[in-house]
Amino acid sequence: MTTLAPARHLPQTSAPAPQRRRTGGARRFLARLPIRLLVVAIVAIEVLPMIWMLLSSFKTQNEFVTGSVWALPSSWDFGNYIEAWVTGDFASNVRNSIIATVPALFFLLLFGVAAGFALEVMVWKGRSTILLMFVAGIMIPGQMLLVPLFITYFNLGLTQTIWPLILTYIAMGLPLTVFMMAAYFRAIPREVFEAATIDGAGMIRSFWLIGLPMISNAILTIGLVQFFSIWNDLLVALTFVTNRDLATIQVGLLNFSGEYGAMQYGPLFAAICLNVFGTLAVFLFLSKKIMAGMASGALKG
Amino acid sequence: MRDVLGDRKAIVILLAPALAFYTLIKLVPILWSLGLTFFDGNVLRGYEPVGFDNFTRLVNDAVFWEATAFTLKYALVATVLQVAAGYLLAILYVFVLRKGSALLRTVVFFPVILPTVAVGVLFKRLFGIHPTPGPVNSLIESFGGQSLDWFASGDTSFLVLILMDVWRSMGFFAVLLYAGLVDIPEEVIESARMDGAKGARLIRHIVLPLSLPVLLSAVVFAVNSTLKVFDSILAVTNGGPGTETQPLTLYMYRTVFTYNEYGYGSTLALALTIIAFAVTIVIFRSARKDVTADKAASR
Numbered sequence: 001m002t003t004l005a006p007a008r009h010l011p012q013t014s015a016p017a018p019q020r021r022r023t024g025g026a027r028r029f030l031a032r033l034p035i036r037l038l039v040v041a042i043v044a045i046e047v048l049p050m051i052w053m054l055l056s057s058f059k060t061q062n063e064f065v066t067g068s069v070w071a072l073p074s075s076w077d078f079g080n081y082i083e084a085w086v087t088g089d090f091a092s093n094v095r096n097s098i099i100a101t102v103p104a105l106f107f108l109l110l111f112g113v114a115a116g117f118a119l120e121v122m123v124w125k126g127r128s129t130i131l132l133m134f135v136a137g138i139m140i141p142g143q144m145l146l147v148p149l150f151i152t153y154f155n156l157g158l159t160q161t162i163w164p165l166i167l168t169y170i171a172m173g174l175p176l177t178v179f180m181m182a183a184y185f186r187a188i189p190r191e192v193f194e195a196a197t198i199d200g201a202g203m204i205r206s207f208w209l210i211g212l213p214m215i216s217n218a219i220l221t222i223g224l225v226q227f228f229s230i231w232n233d234l235l236v237a238l239t240f241v242t243n244r245d246l247a248t249i250q251v252g253l254l255n256f257s258g259e260y261g262a263m264q265y266g267p268l269f270a271a272i273c274l275n276v277f278g279t280l281a282v283f284l285f286l287s288k289k290i291m292a293g294m295a296s297g298a299l300k301g
Numbered sequence: 302m303r304d305v306l307g308d309r310k311a312i313v314i315l316l317a318p319a320l321a322f323y324t325l326i327k328l329v330p331i332l333w334s335l336g337l338t339f340f341d342g343n344v345l346r347g348y349e350p351v352g353f354d355n356f357t358r359l360v361n362d363a364v365f366w367e368a369t370a371f372t373l374k375y376a377l378v379a380t381v382l383q384v385a386a387g388y389l390l391a392i393l394y395v396f397v398l399r400k401g402s403a404l405l406r407t408v409v410f411f412p413v414i415l416p417t418v419a420v421g422v423l424f425k426r427l428f429g430i431h432p433t434p435g436p437v438n439s440l441i442e443s444f445g446g447q448s449l450d451w452f453a454s455g456d457t458s459f460l461v462l463i464l465m466d467v468w469r470s471m472g473f474f475a476v477l478l479y480a481g482l483v484d485i486p487e488e489v490i491e492s493a494r495m496d497g498a499k500g501a502r503l504i505r506h507i508v509l510p511l512s513l514p515v516l517l518s519a520v521v522f523a524v525n526s527t528l529k530v531f532d533s534i535l536a537v538t539n540g541g542p543g544t545e546t547q548p549l550t551l552y553m554y555r556t557v558f559t560y561n562e563y564g565y566g567s568t569l570a571l572a573l574t575i576i577a578f579a580v581t582i583v584i585f586r587s588a589r590k591d592v593t594a595d596k597a598a599s600r
Contacts, residue, residue, distance in 0.1 A: 052427070064433065065433065069433065111319040114319065115319035118312050118316040122307060122312055134323065141528075141574055143574075144334050145327065145330040146553075146566075147334055148333035170326070174327070175327075194306075202311065203311035207311075232418075232532075234417065235531055250416050254536060268422070279416060
């Protein structure tokens with residue numbers, strides 16, 4: 001392919017080439033200008049609301065009522081953040097979100113990968129039916145589960161604990177996880193597992209020692225997707241946890257914006273900022289890990 | 302070897318946890334919810350069978366039809382704009398910026414991972430009017446226009462909700478469609494260029510037909526998530542003014558947890574499920590027709 005490439009470009013570039021060389025960079029800069037402006041506009045649309053939000057989080061109530069929306073805050077003090085942290089009970093919201101998300105994500109990935117392995121690598125009757133059953137679950141809206149699950153958790157006395165969140169997140173994430181894991185296992189040549197079998201490894205051993213490491217990048221990717229859908233969930237957290245002390249970050253922010261933040265704008269913006277930039281930091285941290293994982297995977301492969 | 306690959310004990314150990322969770326917390330509740338549609342009552346006062354009453358009530362319920370109309374309108378408009386914006390961005394990444402698109406891709410992707418509640422509360426302030434006009438209104442004023450109370454009418458609230466959803470998710474669709482466009486073989490594009498196809502014609506006749514499968518999955522994904530819109534509306538308009546921006550999800554939620562009508566709430570959930578399945582099937586059907594028609598035409 002590389003030997004063909006120059007020949008293909010030849011007829012296109014031969015005619016205008018000398019002219020382009022003479023006029024130099026100025027014309028090329030002008031030709032690229034509309035595109036550059038477009039890119040700047042897109043970036044502005046995405047970033048400006050967040051910058052405005054950050055600036056607003058430092059303003060006092062007085063500045064909100066009398067000052068211009070575009071004005072910079074008069075001082076950079078963290079009073080609003082302290083206010084949001086204390087009044088909004090942000091620390092306990094973060095703790096609840098972590099307590100719910102981490103175990104749910106761990107078991108969701110473990111169960112999902114194991115099921116994907118059993119459904120795709122292992123050979124038995126009925127496996128395609130079971131896989132189809134999992135896939136059908138992707139389409140079912142969460143609303144379909146709310147009422148029966150609420151009744152069950154209520155009768156078991158679990159609505160005063162964090163358990164309903166962990167259990168529901170695992171079950172709701174399974175269809176997509178199992179489906180994707182089965183697809184990733186399909187891409188691995190069967191010979192790999194057959195060779196392991198000939199070498200005397202049982203299937204549980206080959207799952208831990210071969211299957212799991214071979215799709216570690218896929219696990220990271222799906223893990224990232226599932227992390228954000230659990231971390232950002234509102235429906236389940238709002239429905240199944242009636243105890244205010246167990247509110248997750250999203251429920252906490254919704255309550256805060258409704259009761260307290262409707263009057264106190266500075267702390268409200270500080271609360272949104274903590275929520276948004278915290279999530280952004282997690283994303284940047286995790287996506288770096290994923291890039292590293294991909295690079296090491298490429299080297300090994 | 303067959304014996305080892307089909308080892309029953311291993312299958313049970315690997316599959317049982319996932320299957321148990323899925324059956325107990327997803328399949329059983331779905332069937333239970335179906336059963337509840339024939340009952341009236343709630344967890345405190347008990348249940349009584351009412352036959353098909355919930356369904357007759359559904360058909361005659363004006364609020365249900367209003368919510369359904371809103372949900373369908375929202376899903377249609379949001380899907381078209383999200384996928385279109387995502388597709389234009391993907392074309393920009395692949396054909397104009399090429400190797401230099403990584404930074405823009407990341408920046409446009411950022412809002413995708415942000416909590417919907419936070420974005421919703423932010424947009425409420427962006428378009429707000431009390432106590433002082435928010436950035437959008439002050440921008441309108443600086444161009445000589447009148448400040449608008451966006452959340453006073455259903456139509457302008459709808460507009461804000463749509464803008465927010467497009468802002469939030471176009472980065473996701475851009476990356477999804479980008480992956481599809483990158484997969485188009487370089488040779489195909491090059492030979493079309495040599496045949497004289499350029500710009501819009503190249504996109505319309507070469508790129509668009511080749512990226513139809515990815516576009517289809519993007520549309521299915523967008524429709525299914527916008528039909529279930531909940532968090533953002535709860536955070537921005539809470540269904541108001543009145544019930545003008547109340548989607549089915551929110552109506553169902555209120556029926557169950559505000560009015561404690563579990564049976565009718567289950568019926569609404571079933572209606573939403575049926576709508577989601579029906580819309581998906583219609584999209585797949587019409588897409589298949591399109592693809593086969595294209596093939597016939599090219600022969």
